[in-house]
Amino acid sequence: MFRVAHAFVTEGFPPKSQFGVDDIQDLTGKVAIVTGSNTGVGKETVKALLNHNAKVYLAARNPEKAEQAIKDLKEETGKEAVFLKLDLSDLKSVKSSAEEFISKEKELHILFNNAGVMHCPVSEVTAQGYDLQFGTNVLGHFYFTKLLLPVLISTAKLTPEGKTRIINTSSIMSRVGSLNFNTLKDGPTRKKQFSGTLYCQSKLGNAMISNEFAKRYGDQGIISVACNPGNLDTDLLRHLPSLMQRLMRLIIHPSSQGALTQLWAGTTEEGLTMNGKYLVPWARLGEPNPLALDESLRDELWKWLEEQVESV
Structure with missing residues (x-):
């Protein structure tokens, strides 16, 4: 319990970041996908990538909101992101989205599995009947990443460093x-x-599967990293009770801050050394829940996820 309490203090009230978006190297020729990027941390991540000359696919489920975000970002950066329709709560949509991307691009250098839902009503489930939070946050991203692995691995072989990256929120x-x-x-x-219990479970699942991708595909050039983006002022708060929202707003930070840690992992040379790591605000190495390091439990979860998507 002391370790958990210490983590809540140090991660909830982090020191000033030693990394900023101006530290991102030129990303000309790099292709990235950012899921859930029409708002919040995802949108800030796309903005930073565009400003450093990456080609960015803005993956989101709502075309109207995505197109507005693309318009906003073009006005801010002078660069235009590409919309990729993706509903992580529907495995058929996930498959279609990955197929669409592969039909357009031969390379993928950075995949930001950024999207998520939080504290949804327990009554809500995915299109295939999974818990909405686990189905969206973990299963949907697992399947999307699995489908994109061939292009991630082939791209790694073409890069000077022999690496591509998967950044998991x-x-x-x-x-x-x-x-x-x-x-x-x-x-x-x-x-x-x-x-709330189901949400915590899904976020543990993200860390577990991030580590499992690192273990299974690290020798093929995959860098897989899990990030705690921080306590942030984003749309994720919308399902919280009003009193809790007001309390949360006393200790939260701007969404632009939340993009820093995943951008550190996704764009810097230092990020290439982070396979299997867990990062905390702002742009620091941290220690995950010990269950995320349990290889037998991770293997059990991996097998379950594989079974869920084998017949989609």
Whole structure:
């Protein structure tokens, strides 16, 4: 408990970042995808990438909101992101999105698995009947990444450093998460859970699967990193009770701050040494929930995820 409490203090009230967006190297020729990037941290991440000359696919489920974000970003940066329709709560949409990208691009240098939902009503499930938070945050991103792995691996062979990157958004709440396989799909056990418990579980899942991608594909040039972006003022707060929202706003930071840690991992030379690491605000190495380091539990989760997507 002391370790968890210490983490909540040090990660919730981080020191000033030693990394800033001006430290990003020129990204000319690099192709990136940022999921959930029509708003918040994702949009700030796209902005920074565009400003450093990357070609960026803005992956989101709502075309109208995405197109508005692309327009806003062009006005701010002079560069235009490319819309990629992606609904992570529907595995068929995930498959279509990956296929669309592969039909357009032969290379992918950075995949930011940034999208997420938080504290949704427990009654809400994905198109295939999974818990909405786990289905979106973990299963959807797992399947999207799995489908894009061939292009990530082939791209790594073409780069001077022989590496490509997968940056996975976790959360400080992963530290108090545990994994109950009986709650991942809809059913009586899941319905008895609190939304917050299901959210913590999904964020632990993000860290676990990030580490498993690192273990399984590190020797093929994949750098897989999990990040806690920080306590941020984003749309994720919308499902919290009003009192909790007001309390949260006393300790949260601008979404532009939340982009720093994943940009540090995704764009710098130092990021190439971070395979299997867990990062904390702002742009620092941290320690994950010990369950994220449990290889047997990670392997069990990986096998479950594989079973869910094998017939999509």
